[in-house]
Amino acid sequence: MTSTTRAARFAAGVLAGGLSLAALTGCSFSSENVSCSGGTCTVTLSGAGAEAEILGTTLSVGSVQDGRASLSVGGTTVSCAQGESVAAGPLELACSSVTDDSVELRATVG
Numbered sequence: 001m002t003s004t005t006r007a008a009r010f011a012a013g014v015l016a017g018g019l020s021l022a023a024l025t026g027c028s029f030s031s032e033n034v035s036c037s038g039g040t041c042t043v044t045l046s047g048a049g050a051e052a053e054i055l056g057t058t059l060s061v062g063s064v065q066d067g068r069a070s071l072s073v074g075g076t077t078v079s080c081a082q083g084e085s086v087a088a089g090p091l092e093l094a095c096s097s098v099t100d101d102s103v104e105l106r107a108t109v110g
Contacts (some may be wrong), residue, residue, distance in 0.1 A: 004023055005074060007097060008090065013088055016052070020104040025090070031088070033046075033052055034052045034053075034054060036054075037048075038053065039106045039108055039109045040106060041054045041055060041107045041108075042104070042105075042106050042107075043059065043104070043105055043106075043107060044102060044103070044104045045059070045061045045103050045104075046061070046062050046101055047061070047101060048061055048062065048064070049061065053083075053089075053106045054106070055093065055107065055108075055109055057073055057074045057089060057090055057091055058072075058073070058074060059071060059088075059091070059093075059107065060072045061074050061103055062077065062106035064098060064099070064100055064101070064103065065074065067081050067082065067098055068080065068081045068098065069081075069095060069098045069103040071088060071093065071103070071105075073089040073090075073091055074088075074089040074090070075089070075092070076088050076089045080095040080098070080105070081098055082094060082096065082097055082098045083095070083096075086094070087110055090110060091107045091108065091109060091110060092106050092107070092109075092110040093106070093107050094106045094107075094108075094110045102104070
């Protein structure tokens with residue numbers, strides 16, 4: 001076996017290992033207001049202007065009025081009420097709770 005072949009195999013192994021690690025990064029984590037596992041995150045945002053980084057996309061609350069939350073996802077604005085699902089940019093959002101001061105939702109990559 002030549003050193004070139006060994007070097008190519010080593011490089012391929014390192015690349016494959018790096019891709020596996022990159023695929024795992026961000027797949028399972030949790031913070032004060034975001035909990036993710038696989039490609040799904042549960043998020044609670046409190047107050048107008050609250051935001052979180054979800055699956056590589058920034059999600060923020062614009063306002064809550066009459067049981068509907070106005071949400072901004074990467075430049076796209078959508079609204080949802082409790083029990084509704086909406087597509088917003090790369091995410092599918094399912095609003096599980098909308099109150100005057102907080103929004104709880106599940107986000108998945110669409």
